[in-house]
Amino acid sequence: MGRLTEILNNAQDRAKQASLPYAGVLLPHEAAELLELAPGARLIDVRSRAELDLVGMIPNAIHAEFRHFPGWAPNPHFLTQLKQQTDHEALMLFICRNGARSHNAAITAAEAGWHDSYNVTEGFEGDYNKATSHRNELNGWRARGLPWVQIP
Numbered sequence: 001m002g003r004l005t006e007i008l009n010n011a012q013d014r015a016k017q018a019s020l021p022y023a024g025v026l027l028p029h030e031a032a033e034l035l036e037l038a039p040g041a042r043l044i045d046v047r048s049r050a051e052l053d054l055v056g057m058i059p060n061a062i063h064a065e066f067r068h069f070p071g072w073a074p075n076p077h078f079l080t081q082l083k084q085q086t087d088h089e090a091l092m093l094f095i096c097r098n099g100a101r102s103h104n105a106a107i108t109a110a111e112a113g114w115h116d117s118y119n120v121t122e123g124f125e126g127d128y129n130k131a132t133s134h135r136n137e138l139n140g141w142r143a144r145g146l147p148w149v150q151i152p
Contacts, residue, residue, distance in 0.1 A: 003033070003037060004034065004037040004038060007026070007030045007033060007034050007037070008024065008034075010024075010030070011023070011024030011025055011026045011030065011118055012024040020103075020106075020107075020119075021107055021110055021111070022106040022107055022109070022110040022117040022118065022119065023110070023115065023116050023117055023118055024118045024119075025118065025119050025121050026093060026118050026119070026120050026121065027120075027121060027122065028095075028120055028121075028122050028123075028139075028140060028141040028144050028146055029144050029146065031043065031093050031095070031118070031120045032141075032146045032147070034091070034093065035060075035093070038091055040087075040089075040090050040091065041090060041091035041092075041093060042062055042085075042086050042090050042091070042092055042093065043058060043060070043061040043062065043093045043095060043120075044061070044062050044063075044064055044082070044086070044092055044093065044094050044095070044105070045057065045058060045061040045062065045063050045064075045095055045096070045124070046064060046065060046066035046067075046078075046094055046095070046096045046101050046102055046105045047063075047065070047095075047096050047097055047101070047124065048065050048067065048068060048069035049063070049065065049069070050069045050070075051069070051097065052151070053151055055097075055124070055125065056124070056142070056148045056149060056150045056151075057148060057149060057151070058095070058124070058141065058146075058147065058148050058149075059147055059148070059149055061095070062085045062086065064078055064081040064082055064085065064105075065078070065081075066078055066096070066101045066102075066104065066105045066108075067101060078105070078108065079108065079109075079112050082109060082112075082114070086114075088113055088114055089116070090114075090116065091116045091118065092106075092109055092114050092116060092117045092118065093118045093120055094106045094109070094117065094118065094119055094120060095120040095123055095124055095141065096123045096124065097123045097124055097125045097135075098122065098123040098124075098125060098126060098127060098128075098135070098140070099119060099120065099121040099122055099123045100123075102119050102120055102123060103119045103121075105119075106118060106119040120141070122139045122140045122141070123140055123141065124140055124141045124142060124148070125140050125141075125142060125143075126138050126139040126140020126141075126142070126143050127139055127140070
């Protein structure tokens, strides 16, 4: 079995164990590796524009807000934006701040016909560290040292 198959099988097993309606659950380092192994895969960052501007972004990620800031109202154009920027046959990897919005985005995409929808658990900033009152320390894309950039 190749590494790509191993990553996808592990992600799919996690989704089955949790009875999730989308294809799989990836850890951030698995998502990054998958993007290298499967050039057709697409990382969809569903954070708000404000989060991207203030916290940083992942190079080559597609941006489609799942909820708008401020107020966190649902983006009524989310599926239209996905249709404009992706192929229904692509592996779709959804990421947000901590994995919650991307979980809901993966459900929405799967229900709309993107059958290879995966959630990147932990998200970009990871879980909140109660000991320090910060994110980006316990886990997540940034804490794992994966590629990201800050807009000057």
